[in-house]
Amino acid sequence: MEARVTCIPASAPNDISGLRAAIENGRVSAAHIVAILGKTEGNGCVNDFTRGYATDTFKAFLGGLTGQDAGDIERRTAFVMSGGTEGGLSPHWIVFEIHPDRTPPRPDRKALAIGTATTRPFAPHEIGRMPQVNETAHAVREAMAHAGIDHVDDVHYVQVKCPLLTKSRIARAVGDGHTVATTSTLDSMGYSRGASALGVAVALGEIGEDTVHDGVVCRDYGLYSSRASTSAGVELMENQVVVMGNSPHWSGDLLASHDVMADAIDAAALLRALAKVDIHATCPLPPEPARRVVTLLTKAEASRSGQIRNARHTMLDDSDIASSRHARALVGGVMAGALGRTALFVSGGAEHQGPDGGGPLSIIVRRGD
């Protein structure tokens, strides 16, 4: 198998013209799409309808093309829309396809591999707690197996879409005699993201299984994954996992890599991730190595300490702009300055995804050889 990744600019949340053109001119094949990640221009918070608008539009478009109904489309394709293009971030779609090999894989030469898996549906009282942690860890291992990724060191990005609590779900849990992780529906998004990220960390051996229990979720931020990117949505009750990494069983000229931003202005994380795939450069990245970076995905959040390298930030005190919006603008600026490009997948809400105020940074690059 061969993974392909295509970045397409978006002029609006419902702009499918770029994908349509790519399909028409043969650059993308609708039947082989397994995931579409998108940066849409909403606020990335509670009332951001650009995510749903984008997803609905893509489903209708792909359904029309392939004759599948919405349920089929959903089963076959992961849609992960991240709202918020603050600062200079540029709205865009990242289309992932899996094609048959054009050339046979070479055991001495790993290539980008993609695998997916899904947990069982969670009961409301399980969200943000150990069952979600453990099932996610299990699904990550399953997705790795599907992807033919043999070692956890070869995993460079794990996207998890996870459920949240609603008023009715909480009522159901309480009616059944359970407690829930939180009675705040907003906070439940954080708990679900956090437990999912901890599940990734366990699966990848980043933290010991025995260090995790209900009490550390959204409390002990010293525990984290450097490769998880999790987002919560109301439309599902299970966790959907997409694992990306490198595998000798895949062909193609793409490779994944990652590192972790120690804080929001850690531009060197990009250089460290590049160095792992033998691209050695300084910032701002010169044109040639920059061209080899197909896509960059990272997480942003305001540090709970209220500081960045001992200097106060005001993100958490600003009642006019959500801290996640500030954080995306900031990290977007840091990485745009380093890479020379603004079409970056910078996403907010980084509970247990990288250290406090920092975040995982993953890249997909084109081989130089």
Place this chain on the structure above:
Amino acid sequence: MEARVTCIPASAPNDISGLRAAIENGRVSAAHIVAILGKTEGNGCVNDFTRGYATDTFKAFLGGLTGQDAGDIERRTAFVMSGGTEGGLSPHWIVFEIHPDRTPPRPDRKALAIGTATTRPFAPHEIGRMPQVNETAHAVREAMAHAGIDHVDDVHYVQVKCPLLTKSRIARAVGDGHTVATTSTLDSMGYSRGASALGVAVALGEIGEDTVHDGVVCRDYGLYSSRASTSAGVELMENQVVVMGNSPHWSGDLLASHDVMADAIDAAALLRALAKVDIHATCPLPPEPARRVVTLLTKAEASRSGQIRNARHTMLDDSDIASSRHARALVGGVMAGALGRTALFVSGGAEHQGPDGGGPLSIIVRRGD
């Protein structure tokens, strides 16, 4: 004379505790302060009262210390407050002092020099037009003379505070039979900033005097200064000019430099400015050269083209967050990633200050020798 520059963190717009401590422990001398620039945590737009709050607090504090009344303080000291610490920008004060030489100046070794001048008060109908351009150019030359800066190439930063139109000022102009540059009080800030910046450009020989006329102000953005930083305020009718550059007649171990950001993500502008003072480095700046950068001042704005390096940005379409707030967050991120620090003087409203979407970048560094 010797110029000194001290950066002090601010915990709030009225936080004078850092300056008080610096005065008490002898790091700063109240009597020698000639300017205080500040980044305050407001929105940087029309209803940003953090700027006035900071200025009033500093005036009362310095007046209490030195026994001067508010008028004296204002005449002796320039207060330039720039609102907006979006993204990771850290609120701080930059205190400029002029002291007598401790060691005699050396003709072979220039040092940071500061000079000030003030135009005559403008009539409302002159704001945003050629009289403001020409008088500003004249004041820049005068401030250069005061500073002992002999060549325009030695000027690296020109801060101008300029007036704006109010409803009553417009009424007065119209009553006297004049037209005004604009009847929008908000737009008049841009016209005043723009005409002032063009005046700087003329004085520094960046554009020919004969290329400027009323019709190009806030229209032909191809004309710009790479060293002007102008801001409009309601409290004055004249232009107040502070010129910073290097002069053989000054002593001390500080030096100014500048370059221009070609667009909002041009991190290399910092490297180019550093190279001019013989600091050769790559980004992110290693600790030693970073330590030598005393302060960094730059302008940010959303490109009118709606694009950054051919990728769409959404700053001008966002009706929830002003484009100047996005732009400061972005440029703050770019420079924080490059320099490794968030206490940066990134200010908005860059009409004729650098190219569209870019902006002048000035630094003050400590000599290495």
Place this chain on the structure above:
Amino acid sequence: MEARVTCIPASAPNDISGLRAAIENGRVSAAHIVAILGKTEGNGCVNDFTRGYATDTFKAFLGGLTGQDAGDIERRTAFVMSGGTEGGLSPHWIVFEIHPDRTPPRPDRKALAIGTATTRPFAPHEIGRMPQVNETAHAVREAMAHAGIDHVDDVHYVQVKCPLLTKSRIARAVGDGHTVATTSTLDSMGYSRGASALGVAVALGEIGEDTVHDGVVCRDYGLYSSRASTSAGVELMENQVVVMGNSPHWSGDLLASHDVMADAIDAAALLRALAKVDIHATCPLPPEPARRVVTLLTKAEASRSGQIRNARHTMLDDSDIASSRHARALVGGVMAGALGRTALFVSGGAEHQGPDGGGPLSIIVRRGD
């Protein structure tokens, strides 16, 4: 013919469950829908995608039900989505249907009548200028004729959807040797709304045809219609006009009325509009007359004077919240307090629609007899 009006609450911009239920239980007939007006929970400004999301969702839903394609649906049905539910405003849909008479019309008893018409497409250079004014006036008269409304006094609400200028449209106009009303795409929305409202005012005899010329559009706000509600959209080049009023040729138990809010807090406008249909009451409206009000539609905007009854407002100085958002919250509060209900169609952008700071107020009521 008989007009029916049904209000349906919305839980999200893509919530069609209420309409689906109304159709399934026979309260609404999909085939007879002629217009859907909606209040959606976006910001009502440039980057409000809730309007498009709602429209797309309704088109797909109605297309699926009736077997029509999107083009057919658009031709048959007017979708007017007004973003912004600030303050307490409640998102909702207002569904207008035209059914055959159930009982014959009675010449002595007028009933709610609805008529539509469309102008020819405008060239870009015509937008915001006299051709748009005159063609709109023509279309209003045509829609009145379709509705069987004989006198202009019987017109109580005129909804106009009108085009705006984009960069490419401006370029086309300029390439053809024309000037345009404004080169700002945002401002062009105001010009188009303003010229359309003036067209309504001319058609209804509210202002003399000879008082209108290009120079008054968005300048002389003393000229206005007390019944126009206009909104600009990028998706059309013509003006689409929906006229509502009372006609002896229609049956049913609904009646329209209107008055004009003299300023944003003119709660008495509701009482005056009610009195015209013989409902005499005081505020807050007692339950029985309140129940008879089927829907209330009004326009809101911040007065350009900066004052409401000689007291300063801060709507135009607030750089964090758009003035149109403040204005909708305010007028929504005034009318909710008066009527006792928050599902109100309060819409922003009132150029030449009511006096400065005020706006037209239209109601549809159920007969008491």
Place this chain on the structure above:
Amino acid sequence: MEARVTCIPASAPNDISGLRAAIENGRVSAAHIVAILGKTEGNGCVNDFTRGYATDTFKAFLGGLTGQDAGDIERRTAFVMSGGTEGGLSPHWIVFEIHPDRTPPRPDRKALAIGTATTRPFAPHEIGRMPQVNETAHAVREAMAHAGIDHVDDVHYVQVKCPLLTKSRIARAVGDGHTVATTSTLDSMGYSRGASALGVAVALGEIGEDTVHDGVVCRDYGLYSSRASTSAGVELMENQVVVMGNSPHWSGDLLASHDVMADAIDAAALLRALAKVDIHATCPLPPEPARRVVTLLTKAEASRSGQIRNARHTMLDDSDIASSRHARALVGGVMAGALGRTALFVSGGAEHQGPDGGGPLSIIVRRGD
């Protein structure tokens, strides 16, 4: 004694020109001012510096006039600044003075009375808990005694300024072996406001002393005062209480009254409060009774149910505008429509102040006889 109340418009948070003019022309006497309440044009949330700017400016001004230092001014005068003039609310100051009787009080004729009291400073672990409830209740009774208000029914407004938790205060409490009500500094404002309001409710007999315990604070919103208005500030550790009511021991032609808004659109609450002082009217209030209303003070908040009279509101889902800003705009609109005026003291954060989504409404009126 005689209480006087003067409303003065504000053109900015630091606008003392109106008060200066009132003092110069003898309408207000600086030496007799006991309280200044203000609506300032910030966001009313965490980073609203307009409140501190106003307070600092008034203190410096009054200190300059009376020769008192800041400490004296603070001890003698309560400054209560409420940020947020959303919708049409007009920034203004309400100046309360206590003068000697000009005519002797009449036992058969009560008049507006004002009393103040202060609790002991609270330890951090007491904030938001029973010690704050009980001490506040005690202080309310003490302020009533000072004011010569004999019965709780004669109390119509109780303003409480109360402390909040900061990181260092929490650390101190924890270091001393205590827990705190909440470790969120933002949430601590709500706990402190809530406990203070419950203290008022206990003092006024609105709820039984035995119904209150730590567990109900910010949990059981069925418990509330219909006369408390509490606000938290970082600058104090004690509760400062101002009680307003009617007393036979005071003279003058002012009277207080109150009622409670059952929800955010309950315009009739104004009519009920007026009826209690024998002003019988309907909305919008005719000119004569409206003139007799000297000032109106009320609390606004978004109902936690997410609904107003069974219709959904979007205040709690809006991540661009804080719900307290929506709520002030809404209630400001409701009351402006009812009273015909926008200079209204509508303040946010109504924990245990009125029912969920509603709030206390107090008025001061001028006698008609």
